[in-house]
Amino acid sequence: MNGPEIHIRFAPSLGLFVPAPRRTGRTAVTTDGVSTLGHVVESLGVPLTEVGALLADGRAVAPSHVPAHGEEIEVRGVERPQQVPGAPLRFLLDVHLGTLARRLRLLGVDAAYESEDIGDAALATRSAQERRVMLSRDRGLLRRRELWAGAYVYSHRPDDQLRDVLERFAPRLAPWTRCTACNGELTEAHKDEVRHHLEQGTERTYDVFARCTACGRVYWRGAHHSRLDTIVRTALRDFGDGTAA
Structure with a gap:
């Protein structure tokens, strides 16, 4: 220059x-x-x-x-918590942030996720079309003009990534209300309604179930519940006052 x-x-x-x-x-x-x-x-x-x-x-x-x-x-x-005006607070995560996407969904945060590398242009376009905040560690992606909004994820570690996003955006938390597989909303399901999805051991052991309204996946408090509950309790303790729309 x-x-x-x-x-x-x-x-x-x-x-x-x-x-x-x-x-x-x-x-x-x-x-x-x-x-x-x-x-x-x-x-x-x-x-x-x-x-x-x-x-x-x-x-x-x-x-x-x-x-x-x-x-x-x-x-x-940027000042924290960062305000994102003009739309409900929703996120889009790239292919490298699958664990973070599942943890956000576990907390009831609307977090779309691309499980395949569809390219920066397509991600930026989806961010704009759906008015989602793009979360990525790809600096080039975050410089694209098509983006509606974006944020750099500063850590490689999922625990730190989650804390960073919750601290930066203060989303409203509603644990156990979203499908961690597809981001759909969960609804309570009677055991008889989901019996055909269950293994015999699960059917005998558990009585409380939820089902995804989008993909049909069935949830219950199984072997991994304790680990997931720790993530939820920690998030609610430290960030439970999030009130972003």
Whole structure:
């Protein structure tokens, strides 16, 4: 770039995305004089999904702002809990976040999931069509203009991923109300209604069942219930006041 020089400072929370020399303090950047501030920020490695307020010489500006020579730019991280206006809070997760998708569903959070790699363009289009927040660790995907909204998932560990999403978006939790397999809603089912789906041991041992209204899968408190209940109890203890629509 050959044009105006600006000085830019990134919030510490954005240090993951920027080269080491730009992680602390104020650094000079030469722009081309026509690119927007949003483009400049993304060219330095930071997806706009992770950016909160943008300040130019102390005043709030939009990503469409074209920085002028000598401007002091401050790039802040998103405020938490993050508000997502204009639609019920729903998520879309890419192929690499299957465990996180199942745990969100366990908590009653609407979490669509692509079990196959359908490509960034298709994911971004679905996010826009269904007005879902795209959750991904793919920075390139989160830079796509088609996205309705998105968020970077900062950890590889499912426990930390779940905490990150719950802390960032504060979704309303309604455990045991969604199918962990397909995201459909669960309804109570009488034992006689689901008997033909059950093994003999299950039929003898359990009396309380639920069935997915979308895919028909049957649920009961089986061998894995204790582990799942721990996830639910921990989430309710730490994030049970979530009230996002």
